[in-house]
Amino acid sequence: MKKALTERQQAVLDFIRRQVQQKGYPPSIREIGLEFGIRSTNGVRTILEALERKGEISRAPRLSRSIELVKQPAAPVRPTVTRIPIVGRVAAGMPLLAEHNVDGTLSMDRDLVSGESTFALRIKGDSMVGAGIFDGDLVFARPQGDYRRGDIVVAVIGDEATVKYYHPENGNIRLEPANRFFGPLVVDRATPGFYLAGKVVGVFRKV
Amino acid sequence: MKKALTERQQAVLDFIRRQVQQKGYPPSIREIGLEFGIRSTNGVRTILEALERKGEISRAPRLSRSIELVKQPAAPVRPTVTRIPIVGRVAAGMPLLAEHNVDGTLSMDRDLVSGESTFALRIKGDSMVGAGIFDGDLVFARPQGDYRRGDIVVAVIGDEATVKYYHPENGNIRLEPANRFFGPLVVDRATPGFYLAGKVVGVFRKV
DNA sequence: TTGCATTTTGCCCCTTTGTGCAGTATAATA
């Protein structure tokens, strides 16, 4: 599908690109002619028509300077990175990711934390050291449709966010720490102000 | 120096920006008029003159569509991200970061792994679980001038890279695991093919 | 050689577009 351009056509295309880049608007037919020493507007027009045929540009008839570059020079490579909000405090009753709660954002490689609504949370305390999650670590979590027994989850109770193992048991939820010095926390599923904010999908620690 | 724009001026400026973005060329005076329901070209002209006076645009007299946006809309924010090479295999005798050894790159936020020559390494084995570094984790390490007792380091011995605690002891180096089921590894500093590749500065784990 | 695409000249026409001039209205400011 990609028809080869003649030298002339390529040169003209390059010139148009440069002009758009530099000035912010495309050259007129006569300006192109001037640049290349083409005395007739029709000389330029045949070239532009060829470029249009070959899909390099598109033009609006009778409109001055209406050359559009179809193939952009450097397609801004789609970022391999997502911005992830860091949840700071947790205001009771407000959605976790309300602007009020967000402490900043972080860029993370999509290969490490895939998914859209991932957020980050800084760990306070040692209750999960057994799972390799230490005080001060940054955990990445993502809201889930269903949580499974044994998942490490971010649970919000009032204005407190806590990271624990998830163990549902008839109506209640047991939040189990990974540290034998801590005891489990059992919460009624219907406790006002309680909800599961996400499943932990990653941990980062500065050493 | 930054003169405030009126609502009207701001709207026109936004429209011009949008047009340039979408079509690749600025609108003509009459097109602007059409967009805003201004029947007279002079209505638009006064606005453009104001914008030019306030330094938002610049125009070439008598040239059609010659509006240049002086202040570019979104200065491409300097990236908050570094590319970090992931060291795969370790070829004995070759520099760790030789292309041959590199398995790909990863984008990481500078806030998490500062510094230039940081590299990443995937952990094999459980010898450092006590330090919260598990099999399959990604560790980030940075070459250091001096290593200190107790640092977690990446040591290369021949074609083997290993992550351990660093304990220098009279001429030798003791590489201490963080797992009581493993024993320490004592290496003569001068062993051929042995060197310290870096100090671990971060750990990432997919959960 | 013939045929075809490309590139170019030259001329003319007409639309698009920027500009000039004369005025009106409004709000903010001195």
Added chain:
DNA sequence: TATTATACTGCACAAAGGGGCAAAATGCAA
């Protein structure tokens, strides 16, 4: 109150710019 910046209407004009037609030179492939 007078002044100034802003935001228009309406009209006319000339330059800029796009398009059409006829014709020719060049290079390449069949």
